[in-house]
Amino acid sequence: MKATGLVVEHNPFHNGHFYHAQQARNATGADVVIAVMSGNFLQRGEPALVDKWTRAKMSLQAGVDLVVELPYRYATASAKEFASASIFLLNALKADSFVFGSEHGDIGAFHQTVQLIRSNEHVYQQAIREAVHSGSSYPQALQHAFVTLQTLVPGQDVVDLSKPNNILGYHYTEACYTYSLPITPQTIQRIGAGYHDEITPTQSIASATGIRKALFETQELHTAASFMPETTLNELDSWFTSYRQFASWSQFWPTLRFAILSKTSQQLAAIAEVTEGIEHALLKHAASSSSYDEFMRKLKSKRYTWTRLQRMLTHIYTGFLETERTDKLPDAIRLIGMSNKGQLYLNSVKKDLELPLVSRLASSKSSFIAQDIRASNVYYLGFESEKLHQLVGHEYKKLPLMI
Amino acid sequence: MKATGLVVEHNPFHNGHFYHAQQARNATGADVVIAVMSGNFLQRGEPALVDKWTRAKMSLQAGVDLVVELPYRYATASAKEFASASIFLLNALKADSFVFGSEHGDIGAFHQTVQLIRSNEHVYQQAIREAVHSGSSYPQALQHAFVTLQTLVPGQDVVDLSKPNNILGYHYTEACYTYSLPITPQTIQRIGAGYHDEITPTQSIASATGIRKALFETQELHTAASFMPETTLNELDSWFTSYRQFASWSQFWPTLRFAILSKTSQQLAAIAEVTEGIEHALLKHAASSSSYDEFMRKLKSKRYTWTRLQRMLTHIYTGFLETERTDKLPDAIRLIGMSNKGQLYLNSVKKDLELPLVSRLASSKSSFIAQDIRASNVYYLGFESEKLHQLVGHEYKKLPLMI
Numbered sequence: 001m002k003a004t005g006l007v008v009e010h011n012p013f014h015n016g017h018f019y020h021a022q023q024a025r026n027a028t029g030a031d032v033v034i035a036v037m038s039g040n041f042l043q044r045g046e047p048a049l050v051d052k053w054t055r056a057k058m059s060l061q062a063g064v065d066l067v068v069e070l071p072y073r074y075a076t077a078s079a080k081e082f083a084s085a086s087i088f089l090l091n092a093l094k095a096d097s098f099v100f101g102s103e104h105g106d107i108g109a110f111h112q113t114v115q116l117i118r119s120n121e122h123v124y125q126q127a128i129r130e131a132v133h134s135g136s137s138y139p140q141a142l143q144h145a146f147v148t149l150q151t152l153v154p155g156q157d158v159v160d161l162s163k164p165n166n167i168l169g170y171h172y173t174e175a176c177y178t179y180s181l182p183i184t185p186q187t188i189q190r191i192g193a194g195y196h197d198e199i200t201p202t203q204s205i206a207s208a209t210g211i212r213k214a215l216f217e218t219q220e221l222h223t224a225a226s227f228m229p230e231t232t233l234n235e236l237d238s239w240f241t242s243y244r245q246f247a248s249w250s251q252f253w254p255t256l257r258f259a260i261l262s263k264t265s266q267q268l269a270a271i272a273e274v275t276e277g278i279e280h281a282l283l284k285h286a287a288s289s290s291s292y293d294e295f296m297r298k299l300k301s302k303r304y305t306w307t308r309l310q311r312m313l314t315h316i317y318t319g320f321l322e323t324e325r326t327d328k329l330p331d332a333i334r335l336i337g338m339s340n341k342g343q344l345y346l347n348s349v350k351k352d353l354e355l356p357l358v359s360r361l362a363s364s365k366s367s368f369i370a371q372d373i374r375a376s377n378v379y380y381l382g383f384e385s386e387k388l389h390q391l392v393g394h395e396y397k398k399l400p401l402m403i
Numbered sequence: 404m405k406a407t408g409l410v411v412e413h414n415p416f417h418n419g420h421f422y423h424a425q426q427a428r429n430a431t432g433a434d435v436v437i438a439v440m441s442g443n444f445l446q447r448g449e450p451a452l453v454d455k456w457t458r459a460k461m462s463l464q465a466g467v468d469l470v471v472e473l474p475y476r477y478a479t480a481s482a483k484e485f486a487s488a489s490i491f492l493l494n495a496l497k498a499d500s501f502v503f504g505s506e507h508g509d510i511g512a513f514h515q516t517v518q519l520i521r522s523n524e525h526v527y528q529q530a531i532r533e534a535v536h537s538g539s540s541y542p543q544a545l546q547h548a549f550v551t552l553q554t555l556v557p558g559q560d561v562v563d564l565s566k567p568n569n570i571l572g573y574h575y576t577e578a579c580y581t582y583s584l585p586i587t588p589q590t591i592q593r594i595g596a597g598y599h600d601e602i603t604p605t606q607s608i609a610s611a612t613g614i615r616k617a618l619f620e621t622q623e624l625h626t627a628a629s630f631m632p633e634t635t636l637n638e639l640d641s642w643f644t645s646y647r648q649f650a651s652w653s654q655f656w657p658t659l660r661f662a663i664l665s666k667t668s669q670q671l672a673a674i675a676e677v678t679e680g681i682e683h684a685l686l687k688h689a690a691s692s693s694s695y696d697e698f699m700r701k702l703k704s705k706r707y708t709w710t711r712l713q714r715m716l717t718h719i720y721t722g723f724l725e726t727e728r729t730d731k732l733p734d735a736i737r738l739i740g741m742s743n744k745g746q747l748y749l750n751s752v753k754k755d756l757e758l759p760l761v762s763r764l765a766s767s768k769s770s771f772i773a774q775d776i777r778a779s780n781v782y783y784l785g786f787e788s789e790k791l792h793q794l795v796g797h798e799y800k801k802l803p804l805m806i
Contacts, residue, residue: 317665389693392660
């Protein structure tokens with residue numbers, strides 16, 4: 001059986017994701033689509049709307065065959081680390097290829113871009129350092145350095161790295177080179193909405209950001225109904241009927257505020273990404289802000305991007321220490337759910353998997369377990385719902401979904 | 404002006420406290436009654452029913468003239484440390500005497516007991532170590548060691564140190580010797596209810612424990628009404644009307660559970676009083692318990708007293724580290740509230756005070772501030788009430804009450 005892989009957050013699963021999975025299957029001729037999915041906390045440093053089990057169910061109901069979890073350590077890391085670990089896992093699962101959406105749409109340009117940077121690594125790093133030194137944010141510095149490279153080697157078809165999906169695609173492709181992985185990168189052009197767009201009623205594809213925004217602003221599922229498969233809509237509806245809340249930092253603010261204010265400045269400084277004395281600003285503004293919006297308005301400065309700050313807060317919330325941010329790549333494949341076809345595929349590749357397959361955390365020896373369990377438990381405790389508090393502790397014993 | 408001191412928690416202020424303050428005034432002929440009061444967390448390792456400002460108001464309305472705060476570090480410490488710091492503060496405030504309630508009731512016996520132990524310190528400590536070594540809890544070991552001493556020097560009028568108020572009285576008296584304080588200890592016999600009793604309708608005095616129990620069991624203020632001054636009743640009523648909750652670990656369980664489960668075992672082990680590997684049991688039982696009662700049932704063992712465990716949990720909740728548990732005595736007098744007479748007294752002794760008087764934390768240099776602010780902030784975040792969350796941060800700026 002032939003498998004292709006996707007790197008996803010599915011927050012929530014929408015028509016664009018459906019299109020992506022379909023196209024991946026068509027473009028690669030794969031029998032099976034595997035998704036590497038982030039858990040309850042995401043790359044932009046936010047809690048997921050609904051938990052990973054519900055999101056995995058949405059994916060499986062809409063045609064994904066296998067969902068495995070990207071450990072917290074990588075799901076909440078920089079684009080480069082996030083991408084490397086994801087592709088590493090897909091390769092370990094014996095996927096022949098992976099397919100990512102990009103603004104550019106041509107895989108040749110990604111290969112050329114990776115080769116250009118790899119063969120001019122020294123010039124590139126030097127240009128980044130100079131840009132950071134003269135006050136650019138890190139993403140700006142990357143962009144600047146890349147433009148510098150392009151002028152050195154003009155006329156090549158390279159990727160515009162100022163676009164968010166191109167950047168991720170670049171890092172996915174780069175991972176194949178860095179770790180000499182046999183898996184083949186492929187890309188499809190993104191259609192429909194850009195990352196930051198609002199939803200518009202004449203389309204059937206909107207970004208997950210737009211959908212979440214509509215959900216939080218209107219508190220009504222039907223405003224975003226036309227952008228999601230019915231299966232997603234049913235899952236979201238049943239979640240909201242049971243628990244009356246979707247997760248966001250605004251909803252989690254009392255608990256996030258407790259996580260900050262119950263620590264000494266030294267304890268805060270030991271948390272991953274809390275650096276340069278920002279712990280003092282965190283304590284001061286958390287004490288004086290009655291909402292997450294107010295807190296972020298006070299905290300935001302030119303020095304830090306919004307994402308960087310949110311990742312810092314995610315780590316404070318989950319108690320993730322700087323010392324836990326190891327370079328070690330995933331050492332196990334955590335299975336979250338599968339279709340019948342996914343199960344057949346797993347049986348067929350079982351002997352060849354390059355990492356142990358984990359169906360229950362209780363029986364795993366992975367070094368990322370303690371972090372993933374912490375992230376799961378504190379996620380549920382951010383909600384007001386007693387029923388969600390009862391899910392604390394279930395991560396350890398839970399068996400994969402079978403859809 | 405002549406002042407006498409009381410060491411109190413006033414959780415809540417009841418008829419027994421009223422009687423104690425009256426008797427203290429009568430027995431010493433003092434013009435002014437000063438209370439050293441614990442803040443939002445108490446010596447048995449529990450959050451106070453209502454915050455320190457509300458409890459101070461109750462005290463001042465019922466005849467106490469001055470309320471100063473015992474820093475968190477001492478309010479949640481062992482009986483010996485709690486008592487030392489309290490008497491040290493009363494002496495720094497130039498009180499001529501202090502008056503404590505005891506089961507024994509005769510101050511001579513307290514002096515004799517302190518002298519007996521001080522002059523046989525070596526034998527005493529040795530007997531404690533032996534008892535602990537052979538499996539006794541620390542309170543049991545103290546009692547055993549003391550009985551050993553008594554048999555060495557028979558015929559003296561000594562205090563029964565197995566009684567909770569006698570033990571505190573012993574440590575109050577001991578502090579005068581240890582720090583050579585000129586303040587004079589006095590005791591009055593406790594009347595009415597013992598510490599653990601239930602309330603009974605034929606009495607007008609019940610223990611604070613009994614009153615709290617009645618409040619939580621019946622969720623009705625009037626069941627305990629006859630045991631409290633009307634001023635206390637009005638304060639409790641107004642608190643409950645506004646916030647719909649009194650504090651207890653049961654009420655704070657979701658937040659306490661978050662405080663435990665958001666930490667690595669190493670982070671837990673760095674918290675004050677978390678020792679001997681109990682961090683693993685804390686993580687395990689917090690994950691699997693849906694209520695505080697269930698959690699404590701699982702956690703309780705012969706090895707730890709209930710109070711010891713609760714103090715550990717208090718420190719986890721407030722993020723109080725083992726490294727913060729210094730031997731340093733209070734270095735400032737934190738004023739919480741005063742009557743007119745209390746203010747006159749402070750003016751009269753201002754020049755002679757042995758520690759700086761602090762009316763606003765923002766203008767203090769005390770080394771206990773950061774801890775007291777943390778304890779105040781996280782206390783309010785344990786409640787569900789948004790209105791109480793708005794009090795987060797107020798500790799830093801708040802001015803003393805004037806009643």
